[in-house]
Structures are given as C-alpha cells and as structure tokens.
Amino acid sequence: MNTAYRFIMLSLILLLGACSTMYLEGLEKVGIPKRDVMVYRVEKARDTQQETKEQFKSALEQFTAATRFDGGDLEATYKRLNDTYEASLSKSEEVKSRIADIESVSEALFNEWKQEITQYSNPSMKQNSQKKLDATQVHYRQLIASMKQAEAKIQPVLTVFHDQVMYLKHNLNARAIASLKGELGNIQSDVSALVASMEKSINEANAFISTMENK
Numbered sequence: 191m192n193t194a195y196r197f198i199m200l201s202l203i204l205l206l207g208a209c210s211t212m213y214l215e216g217l218e219k220v221g222i223p224k225r226d227v228m229v230y231r232v233e234k235a236r237d238t239q240q241e242t243k244e245q246f247k248s249a250l251e252q253f254t255a256a257t258r259f260d261g262g263d264l265e266a267t268y269k270r271l272n273d274t275y276e277a278s279l280s281k282s283e284e285v286k287s288r289i290a291d292i293e294s295v296s297e298a299l300f301n302e303w304k305q306e307i308t309q310y311s312n313p314s315m316k317q318n319s320q321k322k323l324d325a326t327q328v329h330y331r332q333l334i335a336s337m338k339q340a341e342a343k344i345q346p347v348l349t350v351f352h353d354q355v356m357y358l359k360h361n362l363n364a365r366a367i368a369s370l371k372g373e374l375g376n377i378q379s380d381v382s383a384l385v386a387s388m389e390k391s392i393n394e395a396n397a398f399i400s401t402m403e404n405k
Contacts, residue, residue, distance in 0.1 A: 224299040235288035236395035242281040243388040264362040275351045336394040340387040
C-alpha cells in the first residue's frame with residue numbers, strides 16, 4: 191500500500207466513522223477494499239490496546255504512590271486518582287469500540303468472500319480461495335478471542351479503582367489510605383494479568399496484520 195493511497199484510506203475511514211454496508215461500498219468505489227479496512231481497524235485496535243496497557247500501568251503507579259501518603263492535601267490525592275480512573279475508563283470504552291469495529295467489517299468481508307467463491311468456474315481457483323478463507327477465519331477467531339480475553343480483564347481492575355476512589359472521596363483520612371494499602375496487592379496482581387493479556391493480544395494483532403498484508 192503506497193503512502194498516498196494509505197493517506198486517502200485513513201482519511202476516509204476517520205471521516206466516515208462507523209462501519210455499515212453503504213459505508214464499505216462507498217470505500218470500495220474509491221478503491222479501498224474491505225480487507226484494507228479490516229487491517230486498518232486491527233491496527234487501530236492494537237494501538238489502542240498498547241495505549242490502554244500503558245494507562246493502566248500508569249494508574250497502578252498513581253495508586254501505589256497514594257499508599258505512601260504521609261500528610262498533606264488528601265483532596266488533591268483524590269483528584270489525581272479520580273482523573274486516573276476516568277482516563278482508564280475512557281480507554282476501556284475505546285478498546286470495546288475498536289473490537290466492535292473489527293467484528294463489523296470482518297462479517298462483511300467474510301460474507302463477500304464466501305459469495306465470490308461460488309462464482310468461480312475454475313475448480314482449482316475455487317478450492318484455493320476456500321482454503322485461504324478458512325485459514326483467515328481461523329486466524330481471525332484467534333485474534334478476536336485474544337482481544338476479548340484482554341478486554342475482560344479490564345473491568346475487574348476498573349471496579350477496584352472505582353471503589354477506592356469513591357471511598358477516598360467520602361473518607362479523606364487515614365482510614366481511606368489504609369483501605370487502599372489493603373487492596374494494593376490485588377490491584378498489582380490484576381494489572382499485571384491485564385498487561386500480560388494485552389501484550390499477548392497485541393502480538394496476535396501484529397501476526398494477523400502481517401498475514402493479511404502478505405496474502
């Protein structure tokens with residue numbers, strides 16, 4: 191994909207937004223096939239996962255630092271943790287949206303591919319195309335499963351973040367800090383599991399992108 195073509199593709203995808211049959215047909219009329227839209231959306235999901243991983247690592251650092259509070263402005267500490275929680279929540283919603291974008295375009299791509307296979311008169315070409323479709327679908331299912339497994343690990347962390355932030359908001363005292371200290375071990379464990387799952391999903395995305403670009 192040359193630079194000019196890629197620029198046009200990205201600009202149109204960003205401009206038109208959500209996936210729909212009409213939207214995809216419009217892209218194809220200007221030379222952007224569904225497979226390229228799919229690759230682009232996997233790239234965006236991968237990048238969002240990377241950003242989300244870093245956000246949750248940063249959030250863990252913020253919560254850990256709060257447990258070392260030793261006098262000062264607890265209100266300011268609450269505001270920092272609340273901002274961290276809100277940023278983490280925003281990233282979690284973005285991850286979910288990115289996965290939905292991939293699923294919508296993949297359904298359209300695979301349905302089109304299946305229909306086109308029936309149009310072959312050459313048995314060898316038909317068989318070869320079917321094999322490629324089957325292999326791509328298997329790889330795709332692995333990718334989506336990995337992404338959803340990583341996404342599923344976000345909510346438990348967010349729940350703990352939310353509880354601790356709310357408790358601190360209504361108890362700006364040593365008791366709130368003690369509660370956070372008591373949960374820190376669980377938070378660290380959950381964030382570590384989330385980061386590992388995100389990294390696995392990012393690797394799956396890179397492998398899928400490479401496969402699609404080389405087909």
